[in-house]
Amino acid sequence: MVLKVFFPSCCSSAESGILIGRWISEQNSAVILAVVHFPFIPAQVKQYLSEVQRVTKVSVSVLGSWSNSKQEKEESLSEFLEDLGTIFSHEPWIQISKEGDSNFWSCSTLQKHSNNPKEEEIILVYYDQRKVMLSHLHPPLDTAASTDHQADDASKLAAIFDTVAKSKVLFMTDRYDDGPIKLTHWQSDGVEASIIMELMKQASVPACMLLTFLLSLISGICRSRVLKFWPLSFLWSKLSTCEQLGHRLQHLQVISSNKKAQNQTQLMRKANIFVSLLVDVALGILLMSWLYRKNRIGHLADTLIPVADHVAEELQDLLQWLMGAPAGLKMNRALDQVLGRFFLYHIHLWISYIHLMSPFIEMILWYVGLSACLGLTVALCILSDIIALLTFHIYCFYVYGARLYCLKIYGLSSLWRLFRGKKWNVLRQRVDSCSYDLDQLFIGTLLFTILLFLLPTTALYYLVFTLLRLLVVIVQGLIHLLVDLIDSLPLYSIILRLCRSYRLAAGVKFRVLEQQDGKPLRLLMQINPLSYGSVVHTYRLPTYSCYPKDTWTSLCKKLFLGELIYPWKHKGEKQD
Amino acid sequence: MCSCSLYSLCGFQCLLFMTNSMVLSAAIFITLIGLIIYLHFVKVDQESLLVIGSLGIQVTSSYASGKESTTFIEMGQVKDVVINEAIHMQKVIYYLCILLQDPGDPQGVSEVVPLFQSSKPRLDCLIEVYKSCQEILEQRKTAPQSSGIK
Numbered sequence: 001m002v003l004k005v006f007f008p009s010c011c012s013s014a015e016s017g018i019l020i021g022r023w024i025s026e027q028n029s030a031v032i033l034a035v036v037h038f039p040f041i042p043a044q045v046k047q048y049l050s051e052v053q054r055v056t057k058v059s060v061s062v063l064g065s066w067s068n069s070k071q072e073k074e075e076s077l078s079e080f081l082e083d084l085g086t087i088f089s090h091e092p093w094i095q096i097s098k099e100g101d102s103n104f105w106s107c108s109t110l111q112k113h114s115n116n117p118k119e120e121e122i123i124l125v126y127y128d129q130r131k132v133m134l135s136h137l138h139p140p141l142d143t144a145a146s147t148d149h150q151a152d153d154a155s156k157l158a159a160i161f162d163t164v165a166k167s168k169v170l171f172m173t174d175r176y177d178d179g180p181i182k183l184t185h186w187q188s189d190g191v192e193a194s195i196i197m198e199l200m201k202q203a204s205v206p207a208c209m210l211l212t213f214l215l216s217l218i219s220g221i222c223r224s225r226v227l228k229f230w231p232l233s234f235l236w237s238k239l240s241t242c243e244q245l246g247h248r249l250q251h252l253q254v255i256s257s258n259k260k261a262q263n264q265t266q267l268m269r270k271a272n273i274f275v276s277l278l279v280d281v282a283l284g285i286l287l288m289s290w291l292y293r294k295n296r297i298g299h300l301a302d303t304l305i306p307v308a309d310h311v312a313e314e315l316q317d318l319l320q321w322l323m324g325a326p327a328g329l330k331m332n333r334a335l336d337q338v339l340g341r342f343f344l345y346h347i348h349l350w351i352s353y354i355h356l357m358s359p360f361i362e363m364i365l366w367y368v369g370l371s372a373c374l375g376l377t378v379a380l381c382i383l384s385d386i387i388a389l390l391t392f393h394i395y396c397f398y399v400y401g402a403r404l405y406c407l408k409i410y411g412l413s414s415l416w417r418l419f420r421g422k423k424w425n426v427l428r429q430r431v432d433s434c435s436y437d438l439d440q441l442f443i444g445t446l447l448f449t450i451l452l453f454l455l456p457t458t459a460l461y462y463l464v465f466t467l468l469r470l471l472v473v474i475v476q477g478l479i480h481l482l483v484d485l486i487d488s489l490p491l492y493s494i495i496l497r498l499c500r501s502y503r504l505a506a507g508v509k510f511r512v513l514e515q516q517d518g519k520p521l522r523l524l525m526q527i528n529p530l531s532y533g534s535v536v537h538t539y540r541l542p543t544y545s546c547y548p549k550d551t552w553t554s555l556c557k558k559l560f561l562g563e564l565i566y567p568w569k570h571k572g573e574k575q576d
Numbered sequence: 577m578c579s580c581s582l583y584s585l586c587g588f589q590c591l592l593f594m595t596n597s598m599v600l601s602a603a604i605f606i607t608l609i610g611l612i613i614y615l616h617f618v619k620v621d622q623e624s625l626l627v628i629g630s631l632g633i634q635v636t637s638s639y640a641s642g643k644e645s646t647t648f649i650e651m652g653q654v655k656d657v658v659i660n661e662a663i664h665m666q667k668v669i670y671y672l673c674i675l676l677q678d679p680g681d682p683q684g685v686s687e688v689v690p691l692f693q694s695s696k697p698r699l700d701c702l703i704e705v706y707k708s709c710q711e712i713l714e715q716r717k718t719a720p721q722s723s724g725i726k
Contacts, residue, residue: 002630028630123630156650509646510626510634523628528646 003109003122004029005094006160006525008129011035012098014184016067018084019094020049022058022163027156030063030094031163033129033170034185042087044180056166064094064109085110092120104519122520125510128527129186131502132164133171135527136264138506138538157508211256219249241381244483247544248375251277268493268539275492276541280375287379288372297369301362308354308390312347315393319343322461331457339461343397350393377483384479391472398469399564405462406562408451415448466559490539494532501529582611616641620694625705629712633657633674635691647689651716653677655685657709659702670699672706 006021006029014035021032036045045062052060065081085093092109107122137158171187173179236242251273261267291297323340325331372379388395417423418441423434436444497504505527513522530538558565589604619640626634632650639645655675662669672691678684697705 004630123628125631156652507648509636509648510628510631512626523631528648 001028001120003092003094003120004125005096005107005122006031006125006127007096008032008034008186009126010129010186010188011066011184012126014066014068016069017065017182017184018045018062018088019064019066019096020045020060021063022060023063023090024156024159024163027159029156029160031160032063033060033164033167034183034188035066036062037182037184040181046088048181052167052170055169058163058166060167060170061090062088063090064096067095067097069097069099082110096124103514104516104522107520123523124520125523125525126513127160127525128502129164129171131527132161133168133186134165134500135161135502135505137161138504138530138534140506161505208256208258211252212258215249215253215256219253222246222249239385240480241378241385243544244377244381245374247487248277248377268490269541271492272490272539272541275495276487276489277375279491280377280486281373283376284372284374284379287376288369291369291372297366298362301365304361304365305354305358309351311390312351312354312393315347316344318464319347322464326460329456329460331460332454335454335457339457343400346393346396377486380479380483384476384483387472387476387479394465394468394472398465401458401462401465402562402564405458408455408458409562412448412451412455415444415451418444419448462562484543487543488541490536490541493535493539497529497532497535502527504530504535506530506534582608612641615639616643623692623695625691625709627709627712629715635689637694649674649676649689654713657706657713659699659706660688660690669696670702671696672702 004027011032011034015037017035017037018040019032020034020036021030023030049060049062052058065084067081081095092111094107094109096105096107098105105124107124109120109122111120137155139155139158170183171185172191173181173183173188174190175182175184175188176190255270255274255277261270291300319340322331323336368382371382414424417431418436421433421436422431424430425432493504507528508525509528511524511526513524515521555565585604585608589601589608616639620637621640622638624636624638626636628634628651630651632648633654634646634648636644636646653676655677657672657674659670660673662671671693674689674691675685676687676689678686692702
């Protein structure tokens with residue numbers, strides 16, 4: 001079989017020495033991790049390797065020899081290197097030698113115990129050690145779901161990435177150490193660290209503890225019995241602001257927990273939540289500063305009452321139009337007047353209520369606006385709640401109209417069955433024939449006719465108010481979609497993909513380097529980063545998302561029958 | 577030539593902004609953006625296939641704007657490389673594709689990856705590529721003595 005040697009590009013200019021790394025016999029490939037330089041004592045090298053093996057659980061061993069000679073090949077050196085093969089017995093013993101500045105190295109293997117003495121073909125694959133160590137290989141999305149086909153089919157590349165990633169301890173010794181072993185790897189010029197990161201790591205522990213304490217206080221208050229009384233708990237469940245605040249509280253608890261992240265997914269999730277919260281709060285504070293500058297919030301409060309008045313006036317005009325001859329249709333005058341006057345009185349009540357509240361509006365809005373510093377999402381949820389409160393009368397009208405219409409439709413369908421001599425069998429859930437008495441038939445037919453001729457009037461009122469209600473629902477839905485987007489977008493992962501694309505790897509790509517006859521095939525292995533779509537799909541934060549509960553057909557059916565519709569269902573809510 | 581025309585259009589656009597003719601500049605702006613999007617995401621300049629016997633198969637497409645998108649399929653996942661026939665409207669078209677192994681079922685095919693979707697070479701060209709691929713794939717099934725790259 002072909003022998004594949006994965007050589008780190010940082011060791012290309014290293015001095016002569018022996019190669020250490022991991023031999024993967026199933027794939028017939030050698031992953032070289034570092035070069036140990038002369039002089040060394042073989043016993044010490046073996047001891048060091050066994051220590052590394054114990055700590056990293058990677059079977060690191062001496063794989064071969066590396067000679068980098070500035071002049072031509074020295075015979076004595078090559079014999080010496082072959083003798084090394086007897087000290088560190090490894091099958092096969094790989095010998096790589098580089099002459100001068102030539103790019104084309106000669107590789108050969110020594111097989112002592114093999115049956116066929118034929119020369120094996122070797123492929124030399126260069127890889128960037130630092131990038132492969134830091135990168136995380138993502139399995140393709142469809143195979144990630146099926147977990148029953150495991151280990152032997154596990155990706156061969158995953159083994160290589162794994163080897164390099166787990167050997168972090170090996171890369172900690174640099175050339176300035178005074179130990180007996182001198183290594184060359186990507187960090188042999190000195191371990192890099194940043195003061196800011198170290199300080200942040202030190203500061204994060206007390207900060208987390210403080211945050212946990214505060215959060216436990218807040219959640220204790222929230223869970224106390226005082227807030228569980230009926231009117232308050234009903235209010236909390238209906239307001240979307242409270243849900244959003246609860247959601248953010250949960251996020252804070254995740255971040256401030258003391259347990260270190262176990263694996264990559266958890267680490268990314270914590271980082272995503274942290275960055276998302278930060279951006280949210282920053283945008284919220286920006287919004288707040290914009291609102292409070294030049295007293296814009298005062299202006300907003302001043303225009304709120306006239307806007308509510310204007311909406312009420314428009315509704316009154318609409319009702320007057322319906323009470324006349326809307327769109328040229330002829331309504332039943334009596335029913336029309338009754339319904340119209342009923343709704344007009346309702347609007348009158350609503351206007352008086354708003355005017356009662358008007359002195360306090362500015363103060364309430366001022367204090368509510370302060371809560372925008374908790375985040376842009378909270379501000380948007382408050383906006384959605386304010387819209388819901390201001391259009392409460394439209395919701396009431398919709399419910400009245402829908403109930404009336406629903407009653408009418410059910411009555412009509414039942415009396416239509418009576419008209420034809422049939423009945424709905426509740427037990428069998430089907431329509432059965434039934435013999436009615438004469439007076440039953442008479443009254444039934446009368447009622448049926450009355451209801452049928454009153455249908456256009458009710459239907460028109462129902463249509464108008466349903467359209468208004470749908471408009472409000474669509475606006476609220478759009479706001480909630482925006483909130484959802486901000487909540488679930490994995491910003492940290494996207495920024496990582498933008499700036500350090502090698503950390504999120506979908507796979508690798510090979511580039512064929514210059515060839516020379518007689519020398520082994522040279523390939524450069526680079527990391528193929530994940531596409532943005534897969535990044536968002538893999539690292540999306542879960543939300544209490546609101547999505548349309550019904551399909552289009554069931555929605556239309558409900559509208560036709562007059563059942564009340566609540567198109568946006570929240571995950572935790574009970575069924576309506 | 578393409579980039580020259582793009583730059584000259586950009587310069588003309590800036591001039592237009594200064595002389596305030598909104599509709600024309602908006603139209604040119606939208607056309608420019610559309611052209612850039614087309615060159616970067618749609619127009620494929622070159623497609624290539626790299627088969628390394630012991631490692632795997634790599635498929636690269638390079639777009640007109642210089643972007644390259646690569647997929648690498650490991651040899652363990654590759655079942656076979658075949659030429660498929662398809663009946664499209666009134667003609668029969670041929671395309672080369674890689675059959676991927678189903679991990680659970682050794683005889684099954686889990687996925688079919690079509691190659692050269694944008695350049696759509698004709699049957700004679702496909703046969704050449706097919707023969708070369710089969711040479712290399714044969715070697716991995718018998719005792720493989722050498723690797724080949726095509």
